[in-house]
Amino acid sequence: MTNPRGVQVAVPPLVTAEPRSSCLVDRARTYLETGPADAVPLIEHVCRLPGAPRAVAEQLALALFTQARDVQREPDGRWALVRERPTPVSARSATADSRPLDGLTYVVVDVETTGGSPLGGDRITEFCAVTVAGGSIRDVYETLVNPERPIPAAVTRLTRITWDMVRRAPTIRDVAPRIAEVLRGHLFVAHNATFDWRFVSSELSRYGGQVVAGERLCTVKLARAVLPQVRRRSLDSLAYYFGIDNHARHRAAGDAVATAKVLLRLLDGARDRGCETLEDLRQLTRRVPSRGRGRRRRRGLPGFADGEMPS
Numbered sequence: 001m002t003n004p005r006g007v008q009v010a011v012p013p014l015v016t017a018e019p020r021s022s023c024l025v026d027r028a029r030t031y032l033e034t035g036p037a038d039a040v041p042l043i044e045h046v047c048r049l050p051g052a053p054r055a056v057a058e059q060l061a062l063a064l065f066t067q068a069r070d071v072q073r074e075p076d077g078r079w080a081l082v083r084e085r086p087t088p089v090s091a092r093s094a095t096a097d098s099r100p101l102d103g104l105t106y107v108v109v110d111v112e113t114t115g116g117s118p119l120g121g122d123r124i125t126e127f128c129a130v131t132v133a134g135g136s137i138r139d140v141y142e143t144l145v146n147p148e149r150p151i152p153a154a155v156t157r158l159t160r161i162t163w164d165m166v167r168r169a170p171t172i173r174d175v176a177p178r179i180a181e182v183l184r185g186h187l188f189v190a191h192n193a194t195f196d197w198r199f200v201s202s203e204l205s206r207y208g209g210q211v212v213a214g215e216r217l218c219t220v221k222l223a224r225a226v227l228p229q230v231r232r233r234s235l236d237s238l239a240y241y242f243g244i245d246n247h248a249r250h251r252a253a254g255d256a257v258a259t260a261k262v263l264l265r266l267l268d269g270a271r272d273r274g275c276e277t278l279e280d281l282r283q284l285t286r287r288v289p290s291r292g293r294g295r296r297r298r299r300g301l302p303g304f305a306d307g308e309m310p311s
Contacts, residue, residue, distance in 0.1 A: 015107070015183045015214035025068050029081065032071065036080035097279030101267060104278065106132040106217075107186035108263055109196050110256035112159045114147050116195075118202035123147035124172060125161050127200075128252035129182045130260040132189075137260050141182050142253040144169035159250045176208020183212065187278075191235045191259045193218035215278075219263055221285045226269035238262045 028046045031037060043057040044050055046064070061079060065071045070082045108130040115122035128142040144161070146169045156162055179200070190196035193216050204210040223233040230241055235258060239246050244261045248254025275281050 014104075014186055015188045015212065015216075024064060025071075028064065028068075028071065028079075032079065032081045036074055036076075036078040038078050042079055097277060097282065099278050100276060101271065101278065101281060102135075104133075105186045106189050106260075106263060107183055108132060108189045108256050108260040109183075109200060110190060110252045110259060111196050111199050112155075112161055112250070112252050113199055114149060114151050114155055118199050118206075121149070122199075123149055124199055124203050125151060125155075125159070125166055126252040127175070127179060128256040129179070130256045131182070131186065132260050132263060135264060137257070140253065140257065141178070142256075143175055143178075145175060146171045161251075172203045172207045176204050176210050180204060180208070180210045180212070188214060188216035189219060189259070189263055190216070191219045191255070191262070193220075217281070218285075219259055219266060222266045222270065222281075223262075225284045225287065226266050226273065235259060235262070 024046055028042060031042060031045050039057040039061040040052060040054055043052050043060050043064075047060060049056075052060075065073075065079065071079060072082050074080050110128050111124050112126040113122050113124050124145045125147050126142070126144050128140065130137055131139040131141075144166050146166045148171060151161060151163055151166070183200070188197060197216055201212040204212050219238070220233050223230065223238055227233070227238075227241070230237065235246070235255060236249070238244075239258050239262060242262060242265045244258055246254050246258040270281055270284060273284060275284055
């Protein structure tokens with residue numbers, strides 16, 4: 001992106017999803033922090049192969065760094081870390097978030113899970129991503145996911161997802177590349193976004209070998225800013241307020257499509273409040289404090305709390 005003075009500056013990415021690096025690559029990065037290195041001593045250190053033949057070391061280095069974008073081969077044949085020149089803070093603040101809302105693409109995500117904690121062993125049972133661009137829904141990707149663990153009865157009662165439905169479904173390892181592809185390059189949106197982001201990023205990293213990072217937007221926070229007159233910002237309440245039907249409540253596709261429709265209405269409201277860019281939207285949501293109410297445990301659903309319950 002070019003700022004008003006015609007200077008090229010870096011723009012923070014929306015969602016990125018890249019293959020997770022191995023411990024060998026991480027060890028190589030640490031070694032290269034001291035400067036460029038020849039393949040032989042580098043591979044001897046990283047792979048613990050004393051006396052490695054040059055031909056073997058060269059081939060191992062090429063294989064090791066194929067997908068490591070921050071490691072490159074220098075003209076003299078040595079390997080080195082890619083050193084990026086930092087963008088001045090003033091330039092970042094002046095231009096980094098001036099992307100217009102109408103020019104962004106959004107991916108609205110909803111997951112159904114076995115419980116409320118990916119770190120506690122809970123897993124995704126259903127995933128849906130709705131791509132929104134140009135003021136309309138452009139694409140819907142949905143899949144059941146085999147969680148490789150039992151689904152609690154309370155969760156089945158809520159989501160209607162049974163073990164028979166998922167036992168032949170793909171695992172997260174199977175669908176991780178497709179999910180990463182769907183997310184990449186868009187603004188991540190969800191209702192109670194922290195919940196969905198935590199599960200998607202954790203599952204893709206742990207089981208799919210993908211590192212997910214980037215910008216995200218919570219429609220609960222956006223609704224709090226745009227609709228201060230509405231007391232409840234649950235997905236049911238917002239759908240009712242906007243007259244949106246959701247015939248598959250507590251299923252990933254039903255909730256993701258409903259959230260996408262809510263998002264479009266909330267963006268209209270944000271524009272009415274003067275929001276034209278991503279930074280405007282950020283500032284709008286930052287100005288509105290949370291309600292500050294204590295989180296109550298949902299009856300019959302251990303591990304879920306009001307602030308973490310999927311939409």
